[in-house]
Each structure stands twice: as structure tokens, then as C-alpha cells.
Amino acid sequence: MEKILVVDDDLGIQKQLKWSFSDYEVVFAEDRSSAIAQLRRHEPKVVTLDLGLPPDPANATEGIQTLAEILSLAPQTKVIVVTGNNDKENALKAINLGAYDFYQKPIDSDTIKVIVNRAFNLFQIEDENRRLSQQASNVGSIVGASDAIVKATKMAEKVAKTNISTLILGESGTGKEVFARHIHETSERNGGPFIAINCASIPENLLESELFGYERGAFTGANKTTKGKIECAHKGTLFLDEIGDMPIGLQAKMLRFLQERVIERIGGRQEIPVDIRVICATHRNLSDMAEQETFREDLFFRISEITINIPPLRDRGNDIMLLAKSFLTNYNQEYNQSIKGFADDAIAAMLQHKWPGNIRELQNKLKSSIIMAEGSFITADDLGLIADSNNTKMAKLNLREVREEAESNAIRSAYQLSERNLSKTAELLGVTRPTLYSLIDKYNLQELKTVES
Numbered sequence: 535m536e537k538i539l540v541v542d543d544d545l546g547i548q549k550q551l552k553w554s555f556s557d558y559e560v561v562f563a564e565d566r567s568s569a570i571a572q573l574r575r576h577e578p579k580v581v582t583l584d585l586g587l588p589p590d591p592a593n594a595t596e597g598i599q600t601l602a603e604i605l606s607l608a609p610q611t612k613v614i615v616v617t618g619n620n621d622k623e624n625a626l627k628a629i630n631l632g633a634y635d636f637y638q639k640p641i642d643s644d645t646i647k648v649i650v651n652r653a654f655n656l657f658q659i660e661d662e663n664r665r666l667s668q669q670a671s672n673v674g675s676i677v678g679a680s681d682a683i684v685k686a687t688k689m690a691e692k693v694a695k696t697n698i699s700t701l702i703l704g705e706s707g708t709g710k711e712v713f714a715r716h717i718h719e720t721s722e723r724n725g726g727p728f729i730a731i732n733c734a735s736i737p738e739n740l741l742e743s744e745l746f747g748y749e750r751g752a753f754t755g756a757n758k759t760t761k762g763k764i765e766c767a768h769k770g771t772l773f774l775d776e777i778g779d780m781p782i783g784l785q786a787k788m789l790r791f792l793q794e795r796v797i798e799r800i801g802g803r804q805e806i807p808v809d810i811r812v813i814c815a816t817h818r819n820l821s822d823m824a825e826q827e828t829f830r831e832d833l834f835f836r837i838s839e840i841t842i843n844i845p846p847l848r849d850r851g852n853d854i855m856l857l858a859k860s861f862l863t864n865y866n867q868e869y870n871q872s873i874k875g876f877a878d879d880a881i882a883a884m885l886q887h888k889w890p891g892n893i894r895e896l897q898n899k900l901k902s903s904i905i906m907a908e909g910s911f912i913t914a915d916d917l918g919l920i921a922d923s924n925n926t927k928m929a930k931l932n933l934r935e936v937r938e939e940a941e942s943n944a945i946r947s948a949y950q951l952s953e954r955n956l957s958k959t960a961e962l963l964g965v966t967r968p969t970l971y972s973l974i975d976k977y978n979l980q981e982l983k984t985v986e987s
């Protein structure tokens with residue numbers, strides 16, 4: 535049964551609402567602190583909140599404060615505020631703060647039932663949406679569900695709607711180009727070309743002609759007029775990878791292009807207008823380089839109107855396994871293999887490995903292990919990640935251990951936050967005092983019992 539929290543200090547109204555909401559499990563609170571405790575404990579999807587709460591029921595201050603706390607702790611909650619007759623001002627204030635709806639006293643059971651049912655429906659729809667958009671970040675070209683990757687993907691999609699110049703930062707092999715492509719593909723330029731160029735892999739003397747093109751006869755060997763990458767990206771996106779490796783002389787020319795949006799081919803005199811979005815990436819620290827004058831500060835500011843940070847693979851938690859499974863499916867097809875999955879020691883070893891080469895290293899290890907594997911499950915040995923004594927220790931780490939460690943940490947911090955008061959600790963954690971006692975025993979936190987203040 536869905537839960538609804540009724541926050542009201544009037545026992546008569548509590549009774550009336552319990553009767554009205556017979557389709558739901560109704561939990562009650564009569565003031566701010568009990569409301570927050572009930573919220574933590576029951577996680578209701580819908581709350582009705584009387585704005586006139588003790589200690590000052592004639593005033594809406596306490597009710598508004600309660601609303602703000604509920605929404606900051608559980609922003610998805612649908613809060614319906616109940617105001618005194620004609621108290622439109624506070625009702626609107628509550629809506630501005632994020633309340634779902636308001637209702638004026640006296641309470642009419644039929645009407646409030648309709649409002650509450652609608653609130654549950656909306657919660658359901660929004661919840662489904664949140665779930666789908668999380669999944670969506672796993673099905674596109676970007677595999678990953680860690681907070682950092684979901685955040686970076688959302689930033690990329692917002693950036694895509696504008697023409698703002700974007701700098702993507704991350705270690706080598708983290709997926710900077712994947713993100714640049716994602717921006718291109720979700721932008722209005724997706725019908726145009728996506729041109730990538732790696733400034734570190736092209737010899738300094740060739741990079742200028744690669745980028746800007748040249749006229750026939752501009753230099754020895756220039757047999758025909760050739761467009762550069764910038765011109766080729768017209769109406770699309772130019773991805774300048776490893777911009778930190780661009781020679782300083784060429785940086786000045788690049789800056790001029792970014793300011794004026796016209797180029798001149800080498801050996802040419804004509805100014806050619808080019809309409810492109812530029813996305814840059816680097817694993818270097820450009821702001822340090824600007825300080826040391828190895829990278830132009832003005833170019834740095836020009837290319838980094840917004841910065842997206844792509845975290846290294848070792849900081850992405852279970853994304854490692856999501857990526858590994860997705861690559862396993864691809865490579866099984868590509869190499870005509872039928873490997874079923876990963877042995878426990880392979881999973882433990884993959885989660886423990888530091889992946890200095892990031893996703894590219896994971897791909898390489900998987901490719902060779904899929905080709906070389908003897909059995910139908912890939913082992914740590916197949917991956918070249920032979921389990922050492924630390925790996926063996928990691929193999930024992932399971933969800934239960936993770937959960938227990940997190941629980942015991944949460945108990946300690948709630949205890950500190952509640953100034954070593956066990957009742958308040960239990961309230962903060964949304965558990966009863968006896969439950970807290972048994973958790974303290976379970977996790978051997980006896981010191982919490984002896985120093986209660």
C-alpha cells in the first residue's frame with residue numbers, strides 16, 4: 535500500500551484525513567521534527583502539510599520551513615500544503631518553493647482525495663521518467679550509470695543545444711571523443727560533418743596545413759588546392775583533441791579563426807567564412823600551462839566557455855562492469871565467439887585494477903581475452919590481471935559487505951550529527967530505537983552506547 539504522510543497538529547483533521555485516505559497507509563506527524571523523522575522513516579511519495587504548525591500555529595513560518603526541509607531531503611515528494619481560509623499569499627509562497635498543490639481549509643474529503651490521487655499518479659509518471667532517462671544513458675553510445683557519467687552526459691546534452699565552446703577534460707582513453715560526438719549528434723548540426731583531429735599526433739609543420747588547407751603551389755609538393763579540416767567541418771563540428779599539444783605559433787592563428795570565423799588557406803589571399811562548432815579536449819592542465827606561458831591564456835578562455843570533466847575509469851565504480859559486458863557482446867559478434875561472461879576472479883580483478891589506460895585499456899584486455907579464452911567464462915588470468923593477494927581480498931567483497939560498511943558509517947555520522955543522542959540518531963536514520971540498538975550490536979559500535987550524552 536502506498537504511504538502518505540499527514541502533517542497536522544489537529545487530531546480531528548488527522549482522523550478525518552485517515553478516513554478520507556482509506557486507500558493508502560496514512561502516517562502522521564504533528565510538527566516539523568516529527569514530520570522530518572516520519573519522512574526519513576517511511577519515504578512517503580505524497581505529503582499533506584498544514585502550514586500552521588506549532589510552536590506558532592497562527593503563522594505559516596514553521597510550515598514553510600518544514601516544506602523547505604522536506605523538499606531538500608526528498609525533492610521528488612509531492613507536497614500538498616493546507617492553508618487557512620483565504621491565505622493565498624502563503625499558498626503561493628509554498629508553490630514557489632516547490633509544493634505540488636495547495637488546499638484551503640475547511641477540508642472537503644472528496645476534493646482532497648482527488649488532489650492526492652493526482653499527486654500519486656504524477657509521482658509515478660515522474661519516477662518512470664527518471665528511470666527511463668537513467669537507462670537512456672546506458673543505451674546510447676555512452677555506456678555508464680555512475681553519477682559522474684550521468685552528470686557529464688546531461689551537461690553534454692545541454693551544451694549541444696547551444697553553440698558555446700566546450701573543453702572536455704579527462705585522462706587518455708576516458709571517452710573524450712565519445713562525448714564530443716555525443717554533443718554533435720544531439721545538436722542541430724547533426725546533419726553536418728563531425729571532423730576530429732589529434733593535435734599531438736601530427737608533426738608540427740603539417741598541423742597548420744591539415745587545419746587550414748593550402749593553395750596549389752603554396753609550398754613544394756602542394757600539387758593541388760586542398761581544403762583543411764576546419765573548412766571540411768563547415769556546418770558541422772570540429773573536434774580538436776589534445777589541444778594542449780598545439781604549437782604556440784599555431785595557437786595564435788587558431789585564436790584569430792575562433793574570433794573572426796574566417797580562414798585563409800596557406801598561400802591563399804581569400805578569406806573564407808566557416809560556420810563550425812569547435813570542441814576541444816586535452817588531458818593536460820591548460821590553466822597551469824597558461825600560467826607557465828606554454829599555452830595562450832586568451833585561447834584557453836576562448837575554448838573553455840564550458841568545461842566537462844570525464845572521470846577516469848577507476849573512479850566510475852560499477853561502470854567498469856557495464857562497459858565490460860557491453861564490449862563482451864560486441865567482441866563476441868566481431869570475433870565470432872560465444873563467451874558467456876566473467877568468472878568471479880575476473881570481476882574482482884577488473885574492479886580492483888587501476889586502469890591507467892582507461893576504457894581503451896579495458897577494450898584491449900577484453901579483445902585479447904575473448905580471442906584467447908579457453909573456457910566459456912573469462913578469468914582474471916585471461917585478462918592478464920593475475921589475482922594477487924590483494925585481488926583475493928577483493929574477491930570477498932560483495933554487496934552485503936559494501937552495504938554493511940555504508941550502514942555502519944551512516945550510523946556513526948548520524949550519531950555525531952545528533953550530538954551523541956541515540957533517540958535523535960534513530961530519528962535521523964529513520965529507524966526505531968530498538969532497531970538502532972540491534973544495529974549497534976551488529977556492527978560492534980558499543981562505544982556509542984556508553985558515551986550517550
Ligand SMILES: Nc1ncnc2c1ncn2[C@@H]1O[C@H](COP(=O)(O)OP(=O)(O)OP(=O)(O)O)[C@@H](O)[C@H]1O
Nearest residue numbers: 675676677678705706707708709710711712893894
Ligand atoms: N562511455 C563509453 N561507453 C562506451 N564506449 C566508450 C565510452 N567511453 C569511451 N568509449 C570507447 O573507449 C575508447 C576510447 O574513447 P575515446 O577515444 O573517446 O577516449 P579519449 O579520451 O578521446 O582518448 P584520447 O585522449 O586518448 O584521445 C573508444 O573506443 C570509445 O568508443
